[in-house]
Amino acid sequence: EAGVTQFPSHSVIEKGQTVTLRCDPISGHDNLYWYRRVMGKEIKFLLHFVKESKQDESGMPNNRFLAERTGGTYSTLKVQPAELEDSGVYFCASSQGGQYYEQYFGPGTRLTVT
């Protein structure tokens, strides 16, 4: 069974540009999460989808970030326009259920904004 995949693995963009990150969860996992680790700090929650609906987006830093999950399958996270402080590693995770089910993580996308 394929695990959680993320694309691209690494992205370097200039301040003010737009970047779209993609996450493909494990097939059949209705729950999808986005997290971010900035500058060696702790990994922080961004948002949680249940199927195509946003269950919790309280971790999204500002309105420059837009997450979608069309059809309840893959998800995209767009940053527009990117700022220097957006640099970090963006992780996606998926799980079979909510709450206490194990979350399976993708390898992450390393975003560098110059």
Add this chain to the structure above:
Amino acid sequence: AQTVTQSQPEMSVQEAETVTLSCTYDTSESDYYLFWYKQPPSRQMILVIRQEAYKQQNATENRFSVNFQKAAKSFSLKISDSQLGDAAMYFCALTSGSRLTFGEGTQLTVNP
């Protein structure tokens, strides 16, 4: 708000020895789960061990075990008979709902 603190940014251990990674947390919830995740270099983060807060018995998974002290809000990870493959970044995490709250991580080096 929930917080997780890992006070050891780096740890090292000799192969075959035992090492303990520390984690403390704070939550106002009575029902929660605690996790240790491992991220090897350039690889995906994987779950090492999980502890339900309502269970008094410490969780064990092969060479990995936890010391869960609920009153002290402490959740340490013990790795016995350390192997070279145990070298990784270890994250302690807490959830009382769906989102995970992570600590800053402990980089573990295993010396041959």
